[in-house]
Amino acid sequence: MIEINHLVKNYGSKFAVDDVSFKVGEGEIVGFLGPNGAGKSTTMNILTGYLSSTSGEAKVGGIDILENPYEAKKLIGFLPEQPPLYIDMTVQEYLNFVYDIKACKLNREKHLEEIRKVTKIDDVKNRLIRNLSKGYRQRVGIAQALVGNPPVIIFDEPTVGLDPKQIIEIRNLIRSLGKNHTVVLSTHILSEVQSVCDRIIIINEGKIIADEKTENITQAVDQNRRYNVKISGPQREVLAVLGAIPGVTSVELTGERELDSYVYRLETERGVDVRKPLFYAMAEKNWPILGLEAVGMNLEEVFVRITERAGN
Amino acid sequence: MLAIYKKEMRTYFTTPLGYVFIAVFLAVSGFVFAFSTFQTQTSDVSGYFQLMIFGYIVIIPLLTMRSFAEERRTRTEQLLMTSPVTIPAMVFAKFLAAFTMFAGTVLLSCVYYLPLFGYGEPNVGRAVGCLIAMLLLGMCFIAVGIFVSTLTESTVTASIGTMTILLVFVVAAIFNNLIDSYVIRSVLSWISVYSRYVNFTYGIFDIAAAVYYVSITAVFLFLAIRVYERRRYA
Structure with a gap:
């Protein structure tokens, strides 16, 4: 579903992403693990068409994001590091706007209500995003990524700013999304990927240093x-x-x-x-x-x- | 594209910005109108339009300063740019929304003409000509504002930058008369948006000038699109 080949992104002599290649199959949940500044966000931004790569290719559903961004972007729901919220809108208005901009074909009322229920923001749907707490804003950001039911969902640090109970809820949500979506999420918390992901890609200084099934990494970690x-x-x-x-x-x-x-x-x-x-x-x-x-x-x-x- | 246009229009009216724009525009134009017609006891409105161009330098940036700068600052551009919307559509939607606001307010200010009929016989043809010229000129100015807004994430920088460019545009025409060198004069006359609308004030629809204004608009919108495409590679 996702295919990245020899992806490079450099800013002058600084390599943000340095020859990264990996594939993600349909229905897989993959965790992108790495410290701050490792290149997780850059890779995700390239994959979603926000940034372009210096070289290499990124494909979503077989469509190259640079060659045919319009079609590729239809397949992706993306939650960036900082949720892209219009704080002057109410939650409902915002989701309506996202629905329009994604040229969604599903039944508007039913689909948006379903998303609000799943992300537990139905009770704040008429409030201005400006007045929501960090946790709620994060969940509105997650809701936004789900609009249109895209086959590929990309979350950049989805649980940042949530309280422990919400973190568990969001992890459960991601696990359930994995049943019929391809999910890529990034985090710098090891236990998070261990609890949610089938596969872990560890990235550091722009390079992939491990790409393995979660069990293998857990084993390696538990040995000592x-x-x-x-x-x-x-x-x-x-x-x-x-x-x-x-x-x-x-x-x-x-x-x-x-x-x-x-x-x-x-x-x-x-x-x-x-x-x-x-x-x-x-x-x-x-x-x-x-x-x-x-x-x-x-x-x-x-x-x-x-x-x-x-x-x- | 329609979604972004609708969103922009909503933003104008759910934030104070749209109201401030309309209020400032009507206040300035009302004052200038009264000053240039009733005060000087004439029903010719071309003087009013001439003065208003200077007002536009300050008023138009109010409309355009936010358009991209704010999206960039709040990172909402990430949503737009990862959605199935092309960059030209995004730029054009924002331009169109700002122009709708501008044109709407200009038309609203037309009520000022009505009292003139009570005191004299205003030349309707010339007034309509001036009106068309104003809309074309405003369109140009908005395109400039949109372009400058793509360059920064600060609305203040965007508005000051826009004012500076517009000022150069308008002042170029004035300097034009003072300079002897033919080369400099012809360069200045290229960018002198101010001097081209003269024919409109006689009630003549000047096709060449209209094409000029549309081209300038297209150039700046194209530049705005390029800035966004370019930024992905930065």
Whole structure:
């Protein structure tokens, strides 16, 4: 459905996108993951025809976006990084305008109402966008991308500015859209792509550094395990005992404490589960474990891991 | 294209901009009209039109300063440019909306002529000629304003830029009479939109001048389209 071949976009000597190629099949949900300034937005802007590329091609539904922008744009619903809202309009007026500009053929009332229901903005339909909160504006932006039921939907950081409950709702919405749309979304939050996408493309400094199924990336990320464990007991001795557990590569104090208990950060070898030995070791000494949590990796660490793996 | 045109017209009337434009236009033209006809005890309106051209320098940018600058500032242009609308259609829709506002207000200001019939015998032919000239001239000025608006994301810059260009247009004709060099004079007369409408004030429909005004309009709209096409490559 989407095909990008050797896409390059440079501003003088600065390469915003540097030889990026990938394909997205029909009904796939693909996550575009990368830090700020990695080239996610630029790629999406090129794909939607807002920017042109320096070289390379971008096709949507087999139609080249530069050669036949008019037809290609009909297939795309796009939510840019900053939702393109006319703040002097009410939500309903705005969606009506989008409906007109996209030359939509569906039943106007029914279609727009459906979209408002799905994005949960029906209750604010008569309010000026100017007066809406960031979360509502974001959802109006999402609603705008859905008008006309385009087969390809592109979301640039769709959950920015939403509260946790709304984030979950939007993720569910994206998952349900994936059933009969092709969805590409960008984010810099790892857990977001893990929970929504079938496939993850990691991009950094304009280059794709990984393009894999979500499970594979999750596996790569989970191989090194770290835990924060809160233990009630004499600090120095606990440190010594923890360090002696087979599989533990390092122990350090995180600095958090509660009365006589401290939080220790454990790093463990790949493929070794230290949780049971940890429990028995502490039980033997009569030091109760008050808390144990696995610590996820942040995006930078994921990059290091993925690039390391790519190097091997 | 119709969708953008409708949206533009709506914006003029849901924001103060349209009302400010109409009010300022009617106030200025009312004053100038009274000053140039009743005060000087004449029913000839060509003096009124001549003076109004200077008013346009300030009034027209009010209409056009927002058109693209605001879309760019609020990023709504991203919606327009990723929708199935061609850039020429987008530019033309915005131009047409501004022109509708302008022409509508000009026609509204025609009520000023009515009292003249009570005091004298105004020459209707000449008045209509002047009116047509004004519409053509306004069309040119609007195209200039639209073009300047594509160059910036600040409405203030857009309006000042437009005023500057319009001022050069109008003043060129005045300087034209003061300069001896034939070359400079002929260059100035190219861009001197001011001097071309003289025939209209005699009630003659000057085809050459009309073509000139339409061409200038087309050139600036074309430039606006080019700016947008070009920007995708920047």
